[in-house]
Amino acid sequence: MSRIGNAPISIPEGVEINLSAENVVNVKGKLGELSESIDPQIKVNIEEGQIKLSRPNDEKDLRSKHGLYRALINNMVVGVSEGYVIEQELIGVGYRAKAQGQKLELALGFSHPIIFELPEQVKVTATTEKGKNPMIKLESFDKQLIGQVAAKIRSFRKPEPYKGKGILFKGEVIRRKAGKTAAK
Numbered sequence: 075m076s077r078i079g080n081a082p083i084s085i086p087e088g089v090e091i092n093l094s095a096e097n098v099v100n101v102k103g104k105l106g107e108l109s110e111s112i113d114p115q116i117k118v119n120i121e122e123g124q125i126k127l128s129r130p131n132d133e134k135d136l137r138s139k140h141g142l143y144r145a146l147i148n149n150m151v152v153g154v155s156e157g158y159v160i161e162q163e164l165i166g167v168g169y170r171a172k173a174q175g176q177k178l179e180l181a182l183g184f185s186h187p188i189i190f191e192l193p194e195q196v197k198v199t200a201t202t203e204k205g206k207n208p209m210i211k212l213e214s215f216d217k218q219l220i221g222q223v224a225a226k227i228r229s230f231r232k233p234e235p236y237k238g239k240g241i242l243f244k245g246e247v248i249r250r251k252a253g254k255t256a257a258k
Contacts (some may be wrong), residue, residue: 077144079127079129079141079144080140081129083125084123085123085124085151086151088103088104088155089102089181090102090103092120097113098110098111098119099147101153102154103153103215104154105155105157106153108153108216110147110150115129115136116136116139118143118147125151127147128140128161149217153215153217155213158216158217159212159213161211161212162224162227162241163208163210163241164207165233165239166206166239166240167183169182169207169208170202170208172200173198176196178192178198178210179191180230182230187198188230192208193219195219197213198210199211209244210227225245228240228242233248235248236251238250
């Protein structure tokens with residue numbers, strides 16, 4: 075039994091949901107519009123300000139899809155009504171970030187700056203305060219896209235456990251390791 079799949083999704087004010095004949099759910103809100111194709115065996119019912127998903131039987135594949143599609147639809151509803159924000163912190167001497175429109179320029183200790191082109195749906199701001207690490211703030215209504223962009227930015231300089239340098243998500247804690255010790 076899918077506990078997540080059985081939970082109803084409440085539709086907030088200003089969010090419009092349409093279900094097409096090809097099992098495509100379209101969600102439109104103040105921040106944008108998203109759509110997701112749903113497996114034809116999963117039934118979507120929109121009634122009384124709530125969305126409920128159901129499945130015909132308890133096959134393992136259908137149980138997993140039941141929870142998956144409920145979570146995807148919920149992420150779309152939250153995204154178009156509230157949006158998502160991911161903050162990343164650059165830890166390291168000389169690490170800098172500069173945002174110019176849809177381009178993010180990163181100086182991460184390499185011989186060259188990294189220029190990363192962001193999708194239109196993602197807004198980026200880079201802040202640098204004296205005495206603090208540079209911060210990158212990503213905002214979008216598409217949870218999958220913003221997560222993918224954040225993972226790509228992190229992949230340019232993953233946090234390492236010896237000195238603690240790299241690109242971290244805000245609030246993330248890196249387990250530190252002791253370095254080599256000299257033998258006597």
